[in-house]
Amino acid sequence: MSHTTILLAEDNTSIRELVTESLQDEGFEVIAVDCGNRAADVLASEQTVDLLFSDIYMPGQLNGVQLASKGRALRPALKVLLTSGNPTRDFTPPEDLPFLPKPFGMGEMLRMVHQVLQHAR
Structure with a gap:
């Protein structure tokens, strides 16, 4: 799966x-x-981005849902995968945005990434 570029937005360094x-x-x-x-x-x-993989809650002005919306406005074919490890916040992921809850295993994450990339919007 060469030449597929993923933009990862995650505030937790590790x-x-x-x-x-x-x-x-x-x-x-x-x-x-x-x-x-x-x-x-x-x-x-102008950077190529095939998939935006974003945490929902991050510092700054844009959360993951807002980022996904902005990204799709700029790039209508952009695929999006959201994640969050904060179940205490009131949040229901938009139905059109795949969601991977934290914590997740790397195998589970890779399966979800492949699934989102192969799924037509």
């Missing part, structure tokens, strides 16, 4: 590094950022 490594080991190109604002900058650039 999770971001682990997920980046797992995705790269699977053959993906990964652009890893620590907040929604940086991810939005990438999405607004």
